Amino acid sequence: MTALNQARQLLEDTRRTVEKSDDPMSRRTVEKSDDPYVISRFGDWQIRVDVAAALLERADTHPSPVASTEAQIAAAEALIFASNTEFELTGQRTALPPSLDDPLRWKYQIVGNYHLNGVL
Structure with a gap:
């Protein structure tokens, strides 16, 4: 499974978990989260997944x-x-299997060297 697919799966699994969880502050079961922080975290997460999908495409x-x-x-x-x-x-x-064969720091160097110096 690719890193993008793993991120998508975690997003879906976490969404289901948050929807089914109890709200400890009000002692009620929450059908959908109305917590602005939780909502913003899911928005941020979705954007990151969408950006990765667009770059992959x-x-x-x-x-x-x-x-x-x-x-x-x-x-x-x-x-x-x-x-x-x-x-x-x-x-x-969730325990994730290693999905990268080399560190991200080298990948950033490849991209930076190309955009800064034109070197592939």
């Missing part, structure tokens, strides 16, 4: 080493955000 339609690397970075960052936000909102963290 661009890399598929206009292949280049940089486009592919940008898509990999966005997907990895969406997954990192997903994992952290899942823990933040539910107190649980």
Whole structure:
């Protein structure tokens, strides 16, 4: 499963968990969250997933080493955000298999070197 698909799956799983959880402040079961913070976290999460999907689509339609690397970075960052936000909102963290074969710091260097110096 790709990092993007993992981020999407965590988003969906966390949404279901948040919808079914009890609100400890009011001692009631919440059907949909009305907490502005939770709502904004899901908005941020969805945008990160959508950006990663758009960059992946661009890399598929206009292949280049940089486009592919940008898509990999966005997907990895969406997954990192997903994992952290899942823990933040539910107190649980889904164990994720390693999804990157090399550190993100090298991927950022590839993109930066291309955009700054024109080097592939």
